[in-house]
Amino acid sequence: MIERFKPVWQRWVGRRIPPASRVELDHRRIFILPTRVGGTYALILFLLLLVSINYQNSLAYGLTFLMLSVGVLAILHTYRNISGLVLSGGHARSVFVGEPVQLRLRLESTGHGHQAIALGWDSEQLEQTDVEAERLVEVGLTLPALKRGWMRAPRLRVESVFPLGIFRAWSWLDLEQTVLIYPQPLAGTMPLLQGVQPHAEDDGHATTGPGVDDYQGLRLWQPGDSMRRMHWKAWSRGQGLMVKEFSDLSGHDLCLDFMALGGDIEERLSRLCYWVLELSQRQQPFALRLPGFISAVDSGDAHREACLRELALYGVRA
Amino acid sequence: MTSSSLAKPIPRVSLNWLLIAQALVIVPFALHVPVALIVLWLVCSFWRIQIFRMRVRMPGTWIKSGLLVGTAGGIYLARGSLIGLDAGAALLIAAFILKMLEMQNRRDALVLIFLGFFCIAVGYLFEDSLLWGLFTLLPITTLLAALIGLQQSGISSKPAATLRLSAKLLLQAVPLMILLFLFFPRLDPLWSLPQPSNKALTGLSDSMAPGDIAELSKSAELVFRASFDGPLPPRNQLYWRALTLEQFDGRRWSQSSRAQVPDAPLWRREGERVSYSVVLEPTGKPWLMTLDVGQTDLAGVRQMSDFRWQRRRPIEQSMLYNAESWPDAVRETVLSDGARLQALQLPAKGNPQVREWAADLHRRHPGTDDVVDALLSYFTSQPFRYTLKPPTLSANSIDDFLFGSRAGFCAHYAGAMTFALRAAGVPARVVAGYQGGELNPDGNYLTVRQFDAHAWVEYWQPNVGWRSVDPTAAVAPARVEQGLEQALAADEEFLGDSPMSALRYRHLAWVNSIRMGWDNLNYGWQRWVLGYQGQQQLQVLGRWFSGFQAPVFAGGAAVILGLLALWLFKPWRRESDSQLRLFNHFERLLARQGLKRQPGEGAQAFAQRAAEQLPAHAGAIRDFVGEFEAQRYAGADGSVGALRQRLKSLRRSLPWRLSAVRGKRP
Numbered sequence: 001m002i003e004r005f006k007p008v009w010q011r012w013v014g015r016r017i018p019p020a021s022r023v024e025l026d027h028r029r030i031f032i033l034p035t036r037v038g039g040t041y042a043l044i045l046f047l048l049l050l051v052s053i054n055y056q057n058s059l060a061y062g063l064t065f066l067m068l069s070v071g072v073l074a075i076l077h078t079y080r081n082i083s084g085l086v087l088s089g090g091h092a093r094s095v096f097v098g099e100p101v102q103l104r105l106r107l108e109s110t111g112h113g114h115q116a117i118a119l120g121w122d123s124e125q126l127e128q129t130d131v132e133a134e135r136l137v138e139v140g141l142t143l144p145a146l147k148r149g150w151m152r153a154p155r156l157r158v159e160s161v162f163p164l165g166i167f168r169a170w171s172w173l174d175l176e177q178t179v180l181i182y183p184q185p186l187a188g189t190m191p192l193l194q195g196v197q198p199h200a201e202d203d204g205h206a207t208t209g210p211g212v213d214d215y216q217g218l219r220l221w222q223p224g225d226s227m228r229r230m231h232w233k234a235w236s237r238g239q240g241l242m243v244k245e246f247s248d249l250s251g252h253d254l255c256l257d258f259m260a261l262g263g264d265i266e267e268r269l270s271r272l273c274y275w276v277l278e279l280s281q282r283q284q285p286f287a288l289r290l291p292g293f294i295s296a297v298d299s300g301d302a303h304r305e306a307c308l309r310e311l312a313l314y315g316v317r318a
Numbered sequence: 319m320t321s322s323s324l325a326k327p328i329p330r331v332s333l334n335w336l337l338i339a340q341a342l343v344i345v346p347f348a349l350h351v352p353v354a355l356i357v358l359w360l361v362c363s364f365w366r367i368q369i370f371r372m373r374v375r376m377p378g379t380w381i382k383s384g385l386l387v388g389t390a391g392g393i394y395l396a397r398g399s400l401i402g403l404d405a406g407a408a409l410l411i412a413a414f415i416l417k418m419l420e421m422q423n424r425r426d427a428l429v430l431i432f433l434g435f436f437c438i439a440v441g442y443l444f445e446d447s448l449l450w451g452l453f454t455l456l457p458i459t460t461l462l463a464a465l466i467g468l469q470q471s472g473i474s475s476k477p478a479a480t481l482r483l484s485a486k487l488l489l490q491a492v493p494l495m496i497l498l499f500l501f502f503p504r505l506d507p508l509w510s511l512p513q514p515s516n517k518a519l520t521g522l523s524d525s526m527a528p529g530d531i532a533e534l535s536k537s538a539e540l541v542f543r544a545s546f547d548g549p550l551p552p553r554n555q556l557y558w559r560a561l562t563l564e565q566f567d568g569r570r571w572s573q574s575s576r577a578q579v580p581d582a583p584l585w586r587r588e589g590e591r592v593s594y595s596v597v598l599e600p601t602g603k604p605w606l607m608t609l610d611v612g613q614t615d616l617a618g619v620r621q622m623s624d625f626r627w628q629r630r631r632p633i634e635q636s637m638l639y640n641a642e643s644w645p646d647a648v649r650e651t652v653l654s655d656g657a658r659l660q661a662l663q664l665p666a667k668g669n670p671q672v673r674e675w676a677a678d679l680h681r682r683h684p685g686t687d688d689v690v691d692a693l694l695s696y697f698t699s700q701p702f703r704y705t706l707k708p709p710t711l712s713a714n715s716i717d718d719f720l721f722g723s724r725a726g727f728c729a730h731y732a733g734a735m736t737f738a739l740r741a742a743g744v745p746a747r748v749v750a751g752y753q754g755g756e757l758n759p760d761g762n763y764l765t766v767r768q769f770d771a772h773a774w775v776e777y778w779q780p781n782v783g784w785r786s787v788d789p790t791a792a793v794a795p796a797r798v799e800q801g802l803e804q805a806l807a808a809d810e811e812f813l814g815d816s817p818m819s820a821l822r823y824r825h826l827a828w829v830n831s832i833r834m835g836w837d838n839l840n841y842g843w844q845r846w847v848l849g850y851q852g853q854q855q856l857q858v859l860g861r862w863f864s865g866f867q868a869p870v871f872a873g874g875a876a877v878i879l880g881l882l883a884l885w886l887f888k889p890w891r892r893e894s895d896s897q898l899r900l901f902n903h904f905e906r907l908l909a910r911q912g913l914k915r916q917p918g919e920g921a922q923a924f925a926q927r928a929a930e931q932l933p934a935h936a937g938a939i940r941d942f943v944g945e946f947e948a949q950r951y952a953g954a955d956g957s958v959g960a961l962r963q964r965l966k967s968l969r970r971s972l973p974w975r976l977s978a979v980r981g982k983r984p
Contacts, residue, residue, distance in 0.1 A: 021915065021916075021917040022902075024898075037324075037428060040428065040432065041432070044432045044435060044436065047436065048435070048436065048439050050508070051439050051440070051443075052439070053504075053505050053507060053508055054507045054508055054509065054510075055443055055507070055635070056504070056507060056635075056851050056852075057439075057442050057443055057446065057635070058446070058499075058847050058848045058849075058850055058851065059442035059446050059450075059451050059454075059847075059848070060439045060442045060443070061499060061502070061504075062451070062495065062499055062847075063435070063438060063439050063442070063454075063458070064439075065494075065495040065498035065499050065502065066458070066488070066491055066492075066495045067435065068494075068495075068498060069491035069492070069493075069494035069495045069498065070462070070487055070488065070491045072491075072494060072879070073487055073490055073491050073494070073882065074487075076879075076882060076883055076886055077487070077886070080886050080887060083887075086898065088917075089917050089918070090917075090918050091917065091918030110898055115469070115471035115472065115473050115474075116469050116470050116471035116474070128470045128471075130471055130472040130473075132472075161469065162469050162471055162473075163466050163469060163473075163483055163487070164462075164465055164466065164469075164487075165428075165465065165468060165469060175917070176917055177917060178917070
């Protein structure tokens with residue numbers, strides 16, 4: 001029954017609280033309902049009223065009405081506690097499928113303080129925080145990255161039952177937080193482009209695997225050189241920090257190719273992803289070829305990010 | 319709170335407030351529950367504190383069940399039952415104590431807090447004085463503080479802050495509470511419940527030996543207070559009738575069996591009407607006090623054959639009623655044979671001297687009034703003495719009193735005169751009640767205390783009916799004109815057994831004015847708060863808002879909540895927020911130009927991008943954002959007006975819509 005109305009409810013929420021990167025909680029966005037504790041409170045009020053009526057006791061009436069008024073006031077206080085809170089989503093770092101996404105949220109008070117604000121994706125797991133008056137608080141929330149491509153964070157639940165716990169004021173916010181999820185890296189043989197390398201025939205078998213690297217000699221270490229290529233033996237002999245220099249055996253560039261792999265698309269992308277990371281770590285220039293896309297031969301962080309982005313978005317944006 | 323947060327352990331602040339609240343709830347109960355419960359409470363509190371300090375472990379299931387059964391058994395032994403209000407209250411308090419011991423998580427703490435509120439309400443059934451009412455504000459505030467302390471917030475870990483917030487909540491709730499109190503319709507009890515039993519209540523009883531009223535006169539306990547609608551009648555007419563005593567066994571006067579039959583006698587209103595309202599304290603007896611013969615509009619009250627007003631149930635809680643009296647009413651001109659025999663009843667033997675003397679009076683005075691006059695003149699002419707400590711009398715007590723000791727209290731005089739009248743063939747009976755009362759000039763009401771207890775005589779003649787006569791007035795006019803204190807001889811101390819009573823220091827003006835003021839306050843409390851039930855509520859509401867109760871209530875609630883909301887939200891104080899509002903406005907302005915701020919993009923970066931896209935307005939954009947950043951982040955002193963001015967100039971410079979540029983979105 002509830003499941004059937006869920007889409008209706010979500011559409012309605014979507015209309016009522018349109019997505020925005022920065023949201024101030026106001027009367028349009030705040031819902032308020034009694035909690036289960038509030039139900040117990042009402043039951044106690046009813047019992048108190050019965051005692052008052054049956055004993056015609058004015059003081060018991062007074063206590064009943066005092067608690068009833070406190071209950072009514074709790075609506076105002078709970079609403080006030082959450083209203084005026086400004087939420088905005090921070091930038092989130094891209095991760096690989098299977099890793100948790102760290103989403104940063106900024107909670108800002110524009111006037112009074114906000115107590116016991118709970119944030120989360122569902123009502124069961126919530127992060128608690130206080131926002132003091134005119135202060136800013138950052139909260140980190142995690143989401144599992146399940147699929148590569150752009151991930152849109154679900155609607156964020158912001159709620160508070162402060163001060164009495166008998167009413168809950170809450171809102172569902174879409175802070176337009178999006179994260180790019182890269183494919184999950186999967187180890188395997190290097191999928192190199194067949195037939196494009198000019199000297200493929202000359203070198204024959206040599207075009208597979210990391211054994212292709214040819215040792216050129218030693219040069220002096222410079223900051224930024226990989227530790228893996230340190231020539232430790234030379235250092236132990238007292239010849240100073242030397243780095244082994246390699247050059248591509250074939251003298252041509254590596255090109256990671258989508259078509260060189262078998263299996264389904266996701267698996268191929270995962271293998272390519274692994275090699276993009278691996279080659280970037282070795283600081284070896286490479287190109288990436290996907291159907292409808294070919295990158296320049298390059299190395300470095302920017303190149304890596306560009307390649308990962310292509311892998312993440314392959315077939316997604318089409 | 320979600321179900322998972324209810325299972326979390328109780329924060330320290332909440333536990334502290336709970337322990338304090340429990341003490342505040344239980345200590346005043348000390349008089350009403352078995353003493354062992356107080357010991358149990360001390361043990362459990364200590365145990366609980368030790369658990370919190372990790373010195374001992376939580377009690378196991380066996381210990382808990384043992385405590386539960388043991389406590390219930392103990393209450394059964396102490397109260398003789400587990401049913402009834404006394405035992406019920408003791409059980410409730412026991413549950414409140416034991417729950418504290420076994421409390422583990424927030425859900426248990428909630429149960430404890432709600433139990434505490436309930437205990438306070440039950441406490442009101444035992445005590446409802448002004449002081450008590452004020453005192454209970456303390457446990458209510460602490461219980462609420464404990465409830466706030468259960469929240470997971472920074473405030474909840476500060477004891478003072480939780481208490482302040484709870485006090486604030488309660489203060490803000492007061493106006494609405496008063497409105498509800500005034501307007502909520504008071505229903506009749508839905509079903510009858512066990513009433514609190516008032517043990518050891520002093521007061522008039524349904525039989526009287528001469529010493530009883532002397533005993534009462536040692537007590538300054540309040541019996542009732544009365545306010546008159548018109549002027550106060552003269553003091554010597556203030557005879558408050560409770561009941562009549564018609565049966566004499568030679569020593570005691572007691573209520574006759576006839577008087578138990580509800581059989582309203584005939585009487586005719588005559589003369590002036592006196593109307594008044596009475597707030598009667600719990601007496602444990604069913605009869606009400608009226609000024610001689612009157613009538614009351616109270617439901618569930620009947621007039622009995624001796625003109626007394628009686629309720630079905632004894633009066634266990636203070637009650638307010640309105641009554642009207644006609645002091646000159648003509649009462650029961652025709653007397654039935656049964657009533658006549660009862661009013662002439664005398665023991666078969668004893669007191670021969672009086673019988674003889676009365677028979678002689680009857681022979682000498684044919685008219686009934688003449689007999690009465692002769693009796694009264696006997697009291698005035700002989701050396702009778704009014705004293706609280708009369709000498710002991712022999713078996714023929716009335717002979718002894720009239721012709722021997724000649725010293726006694728109102729009961730002696732009333733009893734002796736009734737006996738003599740009956741012996742002379744005049745139907746007569748003793749009336750027990752109160753006479754006089756102390757006028758409180760601040761509130762213009764009478765306070766009647768136990769020492770105002772009095773007994774007088776009623777005699778009957780054909781065609782005239784019953785008439786009252788007070789032999790004490792003949793002996794000690796001061797008792798009727800001024801009061802007991804003035805009537806007593808100098809060697810007899812007034813309220814000798816209670817040296818601390820403020821009544822003894824009436825001659826000190828300031829003590830007296832404090833006492834009067836305090837009494838007045840209590841009377842107001844009883845009349846306007848405790849007595850604000852059924853009839854009283856209808857009267858007040860009718861007088862103030864006749865016919866407009868519902869709109870006045872709804873309007874009042876709306877106004878109260880509106881004012882509270884205004885006070886809480888302070889919409890006029892959104893100055894600090896307006897920078898942000900202006901920035902949002904700025905964002906909307908640029909969005910119209912197709913420029914949208916990216917998530918995570920700072921104000922400065924956004925301004926840079928915007929300036930590049932809209933080079934014509936770069937100056938205005940940088941101007942605004944620069945001022946915004948300076949005010950908001952660099953803490954520069956700038957008025958919101960300056961920021962608004964910059965936004966205005968930017969808006970004026972921008973074209974209404976620029977369709978060419980569209981921001982790219984990821």
